[in-house]
Amino acid sequence: MKTPLRAMIIVLLLASCGGSSTTPPRELDNACSILKQRPDYHKAFKATERKWGIPVHVQMATIHQESKFVGDARTPFRYVLGVIPMGRQSSAFGYGQALDATWDEYLAAEGGFGAKRDKIKDATDFMGWYMNISRERNGIALTDARNQYLAYHEGHTGFSRASYNAKPWLVAVAVKVEDRSVMYREQIAGCRLR
Numbered sequence: 001m002k003t004p005l006r007a008m009i010i011v012l013l014l015a016s017c018g019g020s021s022t023t024p025p026r027e028l029d030n031a032c033s034i035l036k037q038r039p040d041y042h043k044a045f046k047a048t049e050r051k052w053g054i055p056v057h058v059q060m061a062t063i064h065q066e067s068k069f070v071g072d073a074r075t076p077f078r079y080v081l082g083v084i085p086m087g088r089q090s091s092a093f094g095y096g097q098a099l100d101a102t103w104d105e106y107l108a109a110e111g112g113f114g115a116k117r118d119k120i121k122d123a124t125d126f127m128g129w130y131m132n133i134s135r136e137r138n139g140i141a142l143t144d145a146r147n148q149y150l151a152y153h154e155g156h157t158g159f160s161r162a163s164y165n166a167k168p169w170l171v172a173v174a175v176k177v178e179d180r181s182v183m184y185r186e187q188i189a190g191c192r193l194r
Contacts, residue, residue: 024069031060031184032191034069041069042193044121052128057188058145059124061181062152065173066097071118095123106130127152134159145181146174 025041027033035042045056063069071094092099094117098106103117106126115122134140134151138159142148151159153170164170 023071028064028068029183031057031187032193034060035188035191035193038120041120044124047121048124048128051125052132053142054128054131055143055185057181057185058131058143058148059127060184061145061177062127062149063095063123064180065149065177066092066152067095069095071095071120071123094118095120096127098123098126102130146178149174149177 025034025037035045042056045059048054048059049056096117098117103126106112106129107115110125110129112122112125115125117123117126130152131140131142131148134148134156135142137156138147138151140147140151140159147159150164150170153174154163158164164174
């Protein structure tokens with residue numbers, strides 16, 4: 001093989017190993033930067049906002065908390081005796097950390113054959129579906145990032161029973177989601193997006 005051809009093959013192989021679509025964007029504290037880096041995110045967020053009424057900033061704050069925008073995020077492994085892996089803490093996966101059973105409910109309800117938790121448009125649509133059920137069952141406004149997050153984490157029944165009150169750490173996390181939602185909303189208002 002000639003040297004230029006070999007060099008070109010090496011460059012192509014290295015380029016194909018670059019960042020995947022599941023890697024997070026840079027500057028996670030800057031909504032404008034995220035949306036500019038990932039136009040597909042912006043498109044997905046806007047589609048979910050139109051279909052389900054969930055504001056972009058609420059979606060973004062929830063995804064930030066759940067996966068830090070890592071599309072193939074999973075829960076950590078559990079270990080016995082500190083060394084023997086015993087599986088993951090839960091079946092949560094993807095941008096929205098949807099559990100297997102809840103994802104299956106969504107697929108059945110929405111006819112989402114082929115939808116995947118590591119695709120941003122599917123993850124945001126799932127989030128819109130779930131948050132609308134939270135509104136219907138528990139009366140949570142679609143703009144209420146704090147309580148939507150608590151229902152997202154605890155489930156609809158858990159939220160209605162206020163199970164989060166026994167988890168001060170979770171209430172603190174929900175406040176952080178609310179604060180991030182407000183920050184993202186203010187940033188997005190000043191963004192220059194196409």
